[in-house]
Amino acid sequence: MSNPENNKPAYTPPAGGWGALKSSASHLIRSEGATKSVKALLRANQPGGFDCPGCAWGDEKNAGKIDFCENGVKAIAWEATTKRVDATFFQQYSVSELQTWDDHSLEKSGRLTEPMLYDAKSDHYQAISWQDAFAQIATHLQQLDSPDEALFYTSGRASNEVAYLYQLFGRVFGTNNFPDCSNMCHEASGVGMTRSIGVGKGTVTMDDFEHADAIFVFGQNPGTNHPRMLATLRKASKRGAKVVAINNLQERGLQKFADPQNPQDMLLFSSTDISQYYFTPKLGGDMAILRGIAKGLFERSQHDDSILDLDFINQHCHNFSEYKAAVMACSWQKICQQSGLSRAEIEQMISIYAYSKNVIFTWAMGITQHQHSVATVQELINVLLLRGNIGRKGAGACPVRGHSNVQGNRTVGINEKPSPAFIDALQARYNTKLPYRYGFNTVEAIDAMLSGKGKVFIALGGNFAAATPDSAQTYQALKNCDLTVHISTKLNRSHVITGKQALILPCLGRTEIDLQAGIEQCISVEDSMSMVHSSRGVNQPASDMLRSEVAIIAGIACATLGNEIVNWPKFAENYALIRDEIAAVLPEFSDYNARIDSKRGFYLQNKAALRIWQTDNEKANFSLTQLPAALGHEKPVTANSPTLTLQTLRSHDQYNTSIYGMNDRYRGVYGERNVIFMNRDDMQAQQLYEGDKVTINTVSDDKIARSVQNFKVVGYNIPQGCAAAYYPETNPLIPLGSVAQDCGTPTYKSITIKLTKS
Ligand SMILES: Nc1nc2c(c(=O)[nH]1)N[C@H]1C(S)=C(S)[C@@H](COP(=O)(O)OP(=O)(O)OC[C@H]3O[C@@H](n4cnc5c(=O)[nH]c(N)nc54)[C@H](O)[C@@H]3O)O[C@H]1N2
Ligand SMILES: Nc1nc2c(c(=O)[nH]1)N[C@H]1C(S)=C(S)[C@@H](COP(=O)(O)OP(=O)(O)OC[C@H]3O[C@@H](n4cnc5c(=O)[nH]c(N)nc54)[C@H](O)[C@@H]3O)O[C@H]1N2
Ligand SMILES: [Mo]
Numbered sequence: 001m002s003n004p005e006n007n008k009p010a011y012t013p014p015a016g017g018w019g020a021l022k023s024s025a026s027h028l029i030r031s032e033g034a035t036k037s038v039k040a041l042l043r044a045n046q047p048g049g050f051d052c053p054g055c056a057w058g059d060e061k062n063a064g065k066i067d068f069c070e071n072g073v074k075a076i077a078w079e080a081t082t083k084r085v086d087a088t089f090f091q092q093y094s095v096s097e098l099q100t101w102d103d104h105s106l107e108k109s110g111r112l113t114e115p116m117l118y119d120a121k122s123d124h125y126q127a128i129s130w131q132d133a134f135a136q137i138a139t140h141l142q143q144l145d146s147p148d149e150a151l152f153y154t155s156g157r158a159s160n161e162v163a164y165l166y167q168l169f170g171r172v173f174g175t176n177n178f179p180d181c182s183n184m185c186h187e188a189s190g191v192g193m194t195r196s197i198g199v200g201k202g203t204v205t206m207d208d209f210e211h212a213d214a215i216f217v218f219g220q221n222p223g224t225n226h227p228r229m230l231a232t233l234r235k236a237s238k239r240g241a242k243v244v245a246i247n248n249l250q251e252r253g254l255q256k257f258a259d260p261q262n263p264q265d266m267l268l269f270s271s272t273d274i275s276q277y278y279f280t281p282k283l284g285g286d287m288a289i290l291r292g293i294a295k296g297l298f299e300r301s302q303h304d305d306s307i308l309d310l311d312f313i314n315q316h317c318h319n320f321s322e323y324k325a326a327v328m329a330c331s332w333q334k335i336c337q338q339s340g341l342s343r344a345e346i347e348q349m350i351s352i353y354a355y356s357k358n359v360i361f362t363w364a365m366g367i368t369q370h371q372h373s374v375a376t377v378q379e380l381i382n383v384l385l386l387r388g389n390i391g392r393k394g395a396g397a398c399p400v401r402g403h404s405n406v407q408g409n410r411t412v413g414i415n416e417k418p419s420p421a422f423i424d425a426l427q428a429r430y431n432t433k434l435p436y437r438y439g440f441n442t443v444e445a446i447d448a449m450l451s452g453k454g455k456v457f458i459a460l461g462g463n464f465a466a467a468t469p470d471s472a473q474t475y476q477a478l479k480n481c482d483l484t485v486h487i488s489t490k491l492n493r494s495h496v497i498t499g500k501q502a503l504i505l506p507c508l509g510r511t512e513i514d515l516q517a518g519i520e521q522c523i524s525v526e527d528s529m530s531m532v533h534s535s536r537g538v539n540q541p542a543s544d545m546l547r548s549e550v551a552i553i554a555g556i557a558c559a560t561l562g563n564e565i566v567n568w569p570k571f572a573e574n575y576a577l578i579r580d581e582i583a584a585v586l587p588e589f590s591d592y593n594a595r596i597d598s599k600r601g602f603y604l605q606n607k608a609a610l611r612i613w614q615t616d617n618e619k620a621n622f623s624l625t626q627l628p629a630a631l632g633h634e635k636p637v638t639a640n641s642p643t644l645t646l647q648t649l650r651s652h653d654q655y656n657t658s659i660y661g662m663n664d665r666y667r668g669v670y671g672e673r674n675v676i677f678m679n680r681d682d683m684q685a686q687q688l689y690e691g692d693k694v695t696i697n698t699v700s701d702d703k704i705a706r707s708v709q710n711f712k713v714v715g716y717n718i719p720q721g722c723a724a725a726y727y728p729e730t731n732p733l734i735p736l737g738s739v740a741q742d743c744g745t746p747t748y749k750s751i752t753i754k755l756t757k758s
Contacts, residue, residue: 047599051525051535053079053157053510054655056401057226058206058529059600069227074653074660078490079509080539083110085491090116090125098496103466103728104659106491112506113543118498125495125504130547130555133503138559140456140483140501147174147435149455151445154180154414155462156403157510159523159535161578162549163405165571166460167413168581169557171426172565176439177454178416181462182406183442187743188368189399190410192377196621197390197397198614201407203606204360204396205529206232211394214242214356216349217275218286218380219366219749223253223666224652226364226400234272242352245275248283248366248647249677249724250717252666277352282340283645283722284631284750286367287376289346290383291627292335294327296350297386307354309388316611316620317385323622330627338627338634340719358394359387364402365649369749371628373740378623385620391611401528402656404510408526411604412582416441425585432565441744442468446736449477457499458485458556460549465494466657469734469746470706487552489542492657493728507549512537514548517573521548524579524596526604532589533601550575632752633721642686643699644678647749648727648734657728664726669714676755677716677724686755688713693758696725698733698751706733710758723753 054072089109095118098106115133116125128136141150152170154163170178182190190200197203209215209232222229230253237243245254254275281289301307313320336343353359361380367373381390381397389395401407413422416439427434440448446468448454457464457478468474474497478484481499488495489509495502508514514521514537522536547555554572563569571578576593583589588604595602607613613620632645651673653661663670667677676696678688688694692713698706708730718724727748738747 048536050510050537051404051533053404055226056404056407056528057228058527058531060206060231071224071227075655076511078658078660079511081110084113085109085111086113087127094123095125095496095498096123103493103657106493107658109491111490111542112488112504114506114545116504118502120500133505134555134559136503137485137556141173141560144455148177149453150175151177151179151440151448151454151457153457153459153462153464154178154409155460156181156406156409157461158409158549159405159525160408160412160582161523161575162460162553163409163414164412164578164582165550165553168566169553171434172432172561174435176416176418176435176437177445178414179440179442179445180409180414181403181467182410184467184745185402185406186368186399187745188373188377188740191743192374193381193397196378196381196623197608199606199608201530201606202398202528203390203609204398205603208360208394208396209236212236212241212358212360213394214244214352214359216244216246216359216361217254218246218361218363220362220364220400221251221253223251225650229400230274233274237272237274242277242356243275244277244349244352246279246281246286246289248280248718248722250278250280279341279345279349280719282631282633282719283647284370284372285339287372287379288335288338288627289341290379291327291330292339292346293350293353293383294386295330295335296347297354298324298327300354308386312388313385316613317622318617318619319622319624322624323382326624334627338631358392359389360396360398362398362400364400366749369745369747371740371747371750373745374742375625378625382622385622391609396609398528405525407528411526429585430565443736443739443744443746446474446477449480452480455482457481459494460487463492463494463657465497466492466728466731469731470736471732473736487549505552506546507552508537508541508546510535510537511539512541513539516551521575523575530604530606531601532596532604534596632750641754643752643754644682644721644723646723646725646751646753648730649724651726672712673726673729674711675714675725676711677714677718679718679720679722680715681720683713683715690715694755695758696733697754697756698735699754700735702735702737706735708732
């Protein structure tokens with residue numbers, strides 16, 4: 001039985017509000033770039049300004065002069081810091097010494113200012129000219145036995161322009177090895193949705209949120225990770241839409257929210273309840289919930305014709321009767337046990353879903369980072385299809401993307417499994433043979449480096465060493481490489497886990513002015529609602545030696561391949577020409593240059609939203625996957641060796657591997673990150689007390705011991721058998737082989753662990 005004390009909230013004032021503004025301000029000052037940042041802030045998400053690098057939530061069409069959030073402020077200030085990591089810094093600190101620093105200290109050192117080459121003899125990075133850096137990379141690439149020995153990683157902050165150029169470079173070089181952050185993030189959404197409805201992106205626009213009668217938010221913590229989404233949810237909630245949260249934790253930001261941009265809310269410190277309905281399933285239990293909703297709909301449809309949208313189903317869907325049979329064969333007992341919710345709770349969700357006309361499902365990492373994540377995404381779609389909730393105003397599927405342009409990167413070709421049609425189009429445009437065979441995703445890339453099949457690793461942004469699973473193995477993988485190259489703005493873990501040779505190539509950030517051939521360039525990005533818009537930096541570059549990402553990729557490509565097939569330098573001088581290329585290869589971008597200049601950009605039409613299904617049978621397909629036989633929490637526990645299922649997640653003061661600060665305000669954690677949130681009954685059962693220090697050990701059958709030490713136990717409102725701790729500190733625990741079925745995403749939200757007292 002769970003103890004009522006366990007429901008004690010960690011932080012009582014509403015999320016957002018004064019706390020949010022005070023925290024933003026202190027970050028601005030601490031970043032020592034205050035004046036610059038303030039000027040920059042007012043241009044965030046404004047026409048003619050830059051796209052906030054914080055997240056991929058859509059822009060409100062009636063947003064005023066201010067359309068950013070606390071965490072956007074942090075991202076902008078972080079980039080605008082006046083601290084510098086230059087050649088003198090690297091003279092002072094050897095790489096071995098930097099390896100002992102934590103992630104926060106590395107990034108806090110400041111912006112990278114000039115190209116650096118690692119010298120193994122002295123164990124220091126030393127300055128190198130851009131030309132020599134490009135030549136080094138070219139030599140390494142040209143010496144490979146096969147182009148497939150090169151790996152081209154992308155993090156989702158890259159613009160459409162550089163992403164397009166980068167994939168073109170990799171493919172003309174001869175490989176589809178494009179592991180990317182998406183492989184660790186929303187891959188399951190892309191794979192599952194493409195199978196079911198023929199598109200791998202959300203089907204809704206911002207406008208749909210104004211017409212939804214219910215919004216179900218699955219496995220997502222918008223208060224921290226998509227704060228501008230809270231404003232959208234709050235508006236919906238105020239006009240009477242039901243907001244239903246399904247989350248393993250009681251997240252403050254989903255419960256109450258005072259809008260820091262609404263003066264009235266601030267003065268009165270009033271707040272709106274965001275989610276009137278809050279359900280806390282066990283980790284990985286969402287598919288069972290959805291199956292329960294489907295079962296309830298089928299049961300209720302026996303007495304009520306309005307429950308299922310049979311017209312829609314008959315006209316558009318395939319596999320309906322098979323799906324119905326599969327659902328009805330699944331027992332309530334199994335559904336409740338696996339989800340961790342009671343029958344009454346699930347019935348409540350069924351009522352909300354069945355009696356709301358237009359429903360949107362949103363989701364993020366709580367859904368996609370499990371073993372059965374593709375099946376769960378398909379189950380989300382199944383349930384939407386049952387009531388015709390796709391392709392209708394106010395209804396649809398909304399995977400909420402993470403990185404601000406991760407969706408755009410995929411659209412323009414960053415994909416290790418490109419469609420033959422895309423390669424055909426590239427071949428036709430450049431009149432050259434390009435590879436069709438699939439490349440490596442992120443985990444496969446690590447395997448390839450470990451086995452010697454991957455020899456040159458190039459990263460366009462991100463922090464591969466820290467973001468990926470199984471840190472010990474990943475570090476070894478990177479060290480095995482002949483060359484590692486990082487195109488980055490700030491110092492991070494990946495720069496100090498070097499290949500035999502290593503280069504750091506410092507680039508302009510999104511907020512900075514990008515001058516090419518004397519002309520200011522803009523770039524463009526796509527948000528979670530498929531809106532493509534331009535972004536123009538406003539700050540002076542952190543150093544005059546920085547180059548833009550486009551210029552760097554063009555430089556590497558030109559040194560490696562020459563200019564015969566593609567005239568790289570021409571594109572680096574004028575990004576509008578890259579957009580013309582994109583438009584020539586992807587017809588949905590026709591008139592690209594003209595259309596990004598319109599006020600808030602343009603919408604990339606989503607076929608599923610028009611009820612055109614680009615699947616093999618041209619139907620929307622119900623998927624028939626069974627519930628997992630048993631999740632971690634369902635497996636028998638022996639008293640002397642209790643296991644827990646661990647999810648790894650973000651604190652309020654971080655952007656992925658960038659740690660801005662040591663607080664997690666809404667969860668009541670201050671000044672530290674090595675904590676493990678536990679159910680208090682589990683603590684009692686294991687004789688652990690608040691504040692005890694534990695070692696977290698992974699339970700896996702691959703015979704590799706994995707553990708992290710000195711984690712402080714924090715009693716929390718979390719279902720029994722489940723625990724939570726921050727990423728990236730917990731990445732040493734994630735077995736490399738533990739990935740989602742059919743999409744290869746590491747199972748970052750369900751790792752079986754055992755605790756031992758430190
Ligand atoms: N400020 C800030 N913004 C960010 C980021 C950041 O680090 N900082 N990262 C960006 C990126 S790349 C991404 S992908 C997004 C991530 O956005 P989120 O997906 O919100 O990120 P996480 O912190 O991983 O949170 C996962 C949430 O799902 C819940 N959860 C975990 N497992 C389950 C489960 O099995 N079922 C259910 N129902 N819930 C579960 C957790 O309790 C938590 O609330 O945010 C983006 N925006
Ligand atoms: N355990 C666990 N691991 C996870 C996750 C999890 O929930 N749990 N989440 C996963 C998810 S969803 C994601 S998306 C990945 C994120 O993986 P990545 O995208 O690889 O990691 P980030 O931390 O976002 O990358 C931060 C670095 O990007 C660089 N950078 C910042 N801005 C720019 C820019 O404008 N240009 C360039 N070139 N570089 C820039 C900076 O040097 C900074 O250090 O992590 C994954 N890893
Ligand atoms: Mo992500």
